[in-house]
Amino acid sequence: MDDAAHAAISHSADQENAQFLFLAEVIPQLVWITDPQGYHIYFNQHWIDFTGYDVEASKGTEMWNNLLHPDDRQRARDRWSHSLQTGDFYEIEYRFLSKQGDYRWFLGQALPQRDASGTIVRWFGTCTDIQEQKEKEEQLRQREQELTTLANAIPQMAWMVEPSGYIFWYNERWYEYTGTTLEQMQGWGWQAAMHPNYVEGITERLNRAFETEEPWQDTYPIRSKDGEYRWFLSRAVPLRDENGKVLRWFGTNTDITDQKQLQEQLERSYSDLEAKITFRTLELEHQVQELRQRLGEA
Template identity: 70%
Template sequence: MASATPRPTPADFSFLAELIPQLVWTTDPTGYHTYFNQRWIDYTGYALEDSVGDEMWNNLLYPEDRQRASKRWQHSLDTGEFYEIEYRFKSKEGDYRWFLGQALPVRDEAGRITKWFGTCTDIHDQKMQELALRKREQDFTTLADTIPQLAWMADEAGSIFWYNQRWFDFTGTTLEQMQGWNWQKVHHPEHVERVTAYFRKAITEGHDAWEDTFPLRRHDGEYRWFLSRALPIRNEAGHIVRWCGTNTDITDQKELQEQLERAYSDLEAKIMFRTLDLERELQQLRQHKGA
C-alpha cells in the first residue's frame, strides 16, 4: 500500500519563510498581522511583538504611498482578490526602498479565508532604473515637442511609429491615422509618388542619410513646403534599427526664393529689352549718319 504524501508542517513553513529573500508576513482574515519573518525584523528594526497589528506596517510606508496601499489592501480583504502593489518601505536606517507587496488568501474546505500569506520583494534597483528611463523618455518627449520641426521615427523598414506633437498639431491627425506609411495621406498628390519612391530607395539601400523637399497639407487644407531629413540609427553590428527624421517648414524661404528668381528673370528681361533698344538706337544713329 502506497504511503500518503506528507503534508507540510508549521516547521516547514517557518524554514521556508526564513530561507527566501523576501520579507514574509501573514495576517488573519481581517488583516491583522500575526507573523513576520526575520528579514522583516532585520530590515525594519522592529521586533515581532512591535510589528503585529493592523496599521503598524502602513506607518513604515512613504507618506505618499500610505493611502494608496491601505485602499488596495482593504479592497483585497473585502473581495479576496490577489493583493499586489509597489510602495516604498522605510528601513531601520531611515531611508526608503521600493518593494513589491503581494499576498494570497488561504481558504478552508468551505472556501472561507482563514489567513493571508504575503511577501515584500525588494525591487528598488529595478525601480530606480525604470524611473530613470521614464525620466529620459519624458525629457525626450519634452524636447521633441519643443523643437519647431515636425519630428518622427520609423523602424528599419521605414514604417513610422512615432511623431512629435507638432506633427499632429500641423496635420490635425492622430497616430492611428498616420502610423506606418499613412503619412502619404497628407502629401501633395503631385509629389507623393516621387517622395515615396525616393524614401523607399534610401531605406532599401541603407543610405547614410535621406533628404527631400515637398509640400505637406496643413489641418486647414493649405499646403506648405518642408525640407525633410532623416538619419539611420545603427546597432553595434552596423545594421539599421530605426530612422529619425524631421520636417522643417521652408515655405517662407521658398516663396522668397521664387520672388528673387522672378525678380532676377524680370531684371534679365529688362536688360535684354534695354539692350535691344540700345542696339536699335545705335543702328538708327548709324543710318542717320550714313544718310
C-alpha cells in the first residue's frame, strides 16, 4: 500500500473519529470510552457537567465506580468485569453522585468495538438519566403497597390483574376462603375455583372488559376449601396512570350468599302467595257462580 493510500485511510479514520466526538457531545447521555481492559480514556462534556470532574480526573479503571452509590458499587464492578472478560453487552441500572451531592439513577450501557479479526479494541458506553422513571416506579410501588395493605384489611376477597388479564396477586381473604396458593391461582388458575357451569361465561365477559377497559361486574358461585359453593358479587375496575393508560386492574368478590338465599325465599314466598291468591280467586269465582245459579233457580 503506497503513502497516498495510507494517508487516505488515516484521513477517513480522523473524519470518523471527529464525527463520533461531535455526536458524543450532542446527545444528552453521559458518554465514555475505555480501552479493551476497561481503562477509561474519554468522557464527554455532559459527564463533566454532571459529576464536576474533568476528563483527566475521571480517567482510569476505578474513578467512575467511586462515584456510584455504595450499595451499587460491587454489583456494577462485577457486571462490568463480566463484560470485559466475555465481550457481552453491558447493561445495568445504578446511582451516580452529582456535583451537587445527590444521587440520580442512570441506565449504563456499553458495546465493544472490534477489529477485522474480532479482537476488542475499545468499549463505547453511555449513561442515560432514568431518575424520573425510577421515581414513577417508586410512586407506583408505594401506591400498590398501600392498595395491598387496604385490600388485606377489607372483608372481601380481592385480587390484582395485569392489563393482559393475568392475575398476579390475591389478598389473604381469598386464600383463607379457597384454601389455595398463589402458584395454583395466578394467571388463569382462578377458573379452577369457579363452578364449572359458569367458567366459560365469566371468562368471556371478563376478557371483554379487559379489551374495552370498562369496569366489570358479575355474579357467580366460588368453591370454598370445604367444597361448598357460595355466591359472590364480583367487581373489577382499571387503575390508570396520569395519561389514562391502564396499569393494573383491581377486583373484589363480595359474599352475597345470605342475600341471595333471602331473595330466593322472598321469591318463593311471593310465588306461594301469588298461587294462594289465584286459588282463592278461583274459589270465590266458583262460589259466586254457585250463588247465581241458586238465585236463578229461586
